[in-house]
Ligand code: C2E
Ligand code: MG
């Protein structure tokens with residue numbers, strides 16, 4: 001009967017809900033263990049000048065490999081880390097670890113480091129201290145650090161928290177740390193927040209760069225990319241195109257005067273060792289070619 005059907009469906013839903021709660025609880029336990037048992041690694045994806053291929057900065061991307069060898073993508077575990085509050089110690093670990101590794105790259109090649117931070121970290125009253133501690137422990141100058149915050153996370157902070165987050169970002173920026181808005185264009189935000197927030201860089205979300213099936217962005221994506229570039233220029237921000245996968249996309253972006261790019265066409269996220277090989281290979285030409293650029297813009 002319809003009634004029994006409904007009951008069954010509710011029962012099935014209940015079982016699903018309970019098992020997903022169990023899954024989440026297990027995931028959180030595993031994350032806690034991952035932190036103490038050193039199961040996390042940081043990989044780095046270069047941002048390049050697409051005209052020359054020159055590396056300009058490196059984005060730290062967290063990697064988790066379970067003891068059984070399987071790896072869990074950040075999009076799967078970051079939300080659980082956020083909900084459980086574990087993102088605070090995990091985020092602090094990423095900052096300490098990545099600044100430590102990037103200091104040498106900064107000293108030798110003038111490269112900057114980008115670190116992703118979630119909204120939960122921004123709302124933590126200790127956030128600025130965590131950053132300053134990582135900088136002073138590593139010796140990385142604040143001007144070489146970029147914090148990437150997704151547009152969605154920025155839009156989600158409202159009310160009195162928004163005022164705190166705003167003044168925290170302002171304080172970090174007063175020290176020379178740069179702020180990037182990640183996945184820009186996907187946050188459904190009123191653009192007016194850009195007038196008030198201390199921001200330096202917009203990262204164009206890869207959904208605008210990627211076409212639906214084809215190799216280059218479609219005409220509508222064009223319009224969006226142009227609009228973002230125009231906005232960036234007006235506000236004197238730098239722009240980075242994310243997720244560049246084909247030469248066609250790179251050519252089109254260059255044609256639109258967007259020269260900073262990141263994507264599989266240039267480099268995938270790589271280990272610290274791979275970064276070192278890459279930097280050594282690109283700077284030790286026969287004549288010992290020119291050093292990398294010293295700033296992002
Ligand atoms: P994101 O910061 O926007 O990072 C870019 C993501 O796109 C990375 O995925 C990168 O591997 C991927 N990607 C780069 N180029 C291409 C491309 O050409 N094609 C395609 N299809 N993908 C490309 P990943 O490493 O899986 O990270 C996913 C997201 O997880 C990140 O997005 C970021 O929001 C978050 N995340 C990663 N590490 C951290 C972290 O340490 N802390 C926090 N709070 N979030 C992190
Ligand atoms: Mg990012």
Ligand code: MG
Pocket residue numbers: 182183203205242
């Ligand atoms: Mg992004």
Ligand code: MG
Pocket residue numbers: 183
């Ligand atoms: Mg993203």
